[in-house]
Amino acid sequence: IHREGDEASRVLHQARTTIARVLNAHSYEISFLSSGTESCNLAVMGTYEGYMNVEDRSQKPEGALPHIITSVIEHPSVLEPIRDLEKKGKVRVTYLPVHEDGIVKVKDVREALTQETILVSVMYANNEIGTIQPVKEIGRALEEWKRTEGRAFNAYPYFHIDACQAANYLNLDVVRLKTHLMTVNSSKVYGPKGAAILYKREGCRVEPITL
Numbered sequence: 001i002h003r004e005g006d007e008a009s010r011v012l013h014q015a016r017t018t019i020a021r022v023l024n025a026h027s028y029e030i031s032f033l034s035s036g037t038e039s040c041n042l043a044v045m046g047t048y049e050g051y052m053n054v055e056d057r058s059q060k061p062e063g064a065l066p067h068i069i070t071s072v073i074e075h076p077s078v079l080e081p082i083r084d085l086e087k088k089g090k091v092r093v094t095y096l097p098v099h100e101d102g103i104v105k106v107k108d109v110r111e112a113l114t115q116e117t118i119l120v121s122v123m124y125a126n127n128e129i130g131t132i133q134p135v136k137e138i139g140r141a142l143e144e145w146k147r148t149e150g151r152a153f154n155a156y157p158y159f160h161i162d163a164c165q166a167a168n169y170l171n172l173d174v175v176r177l178k179t180h181l182m183t184v185n186s187s188k189v190y191g192p193k194g195a196a197i198l199y200k201r202e203g204c205r206v207e208p209i210t211l
Helices: 003-023 036-052 076-087 106-112 135-149
Strands: 030-033 067-071 092-096 117-121 158-162 181-185 196-200
Touching: 003 030, 003 181, 030 036, 036 076, 036 117, 036 158, 036 181, 036 196, 067 076, 076 092, 076 158, 092 106, 106 135, 135 158
Parallel strands: 067 092, 067 117, 117 158, 158 181
Antiparallel strands: 030 196, 181 196
């Protein structure tokens, strides 16, 4: 019907399929965005909005603010939306320190988890000092905590990994890393500028933040 549109659709599908193969994900779990910043913003704000729209009261403790866990060395695209929610009194936040080696301790993540935690966001490789965070171990710790709490893997809290600096260098297998959300930026892997993706595991609720 429209040759150019059909070709664009084909190329987009091929790109989504290729990226999904790299991440060990399904193609329908990949969303294209304009930047890593937009992807991280959506992971944070979209998770919050999705949580607020959940009708199952068992997932929303009465009278308690949603809780987010992140580290003090995250990229501003993660820290700023979290701080904005905190400033407006919409969430409670635990900012995890990094130790002398620049690493977030898995033990600190585990100890910060509460019944109200909806999101844990830790970057894979730091964009300034290059430290590689133990995201695989954090994902495993979250899975174990949920198991002891009688929660399904896709229940809150979600685990978001900002992997913009990790692509091309570190394993991005989302099953192995036990993550629910992952951000990857095209320009960091010699792709076109103005493109990024957000991986969202099937069954996880992330609401759009632009209408």
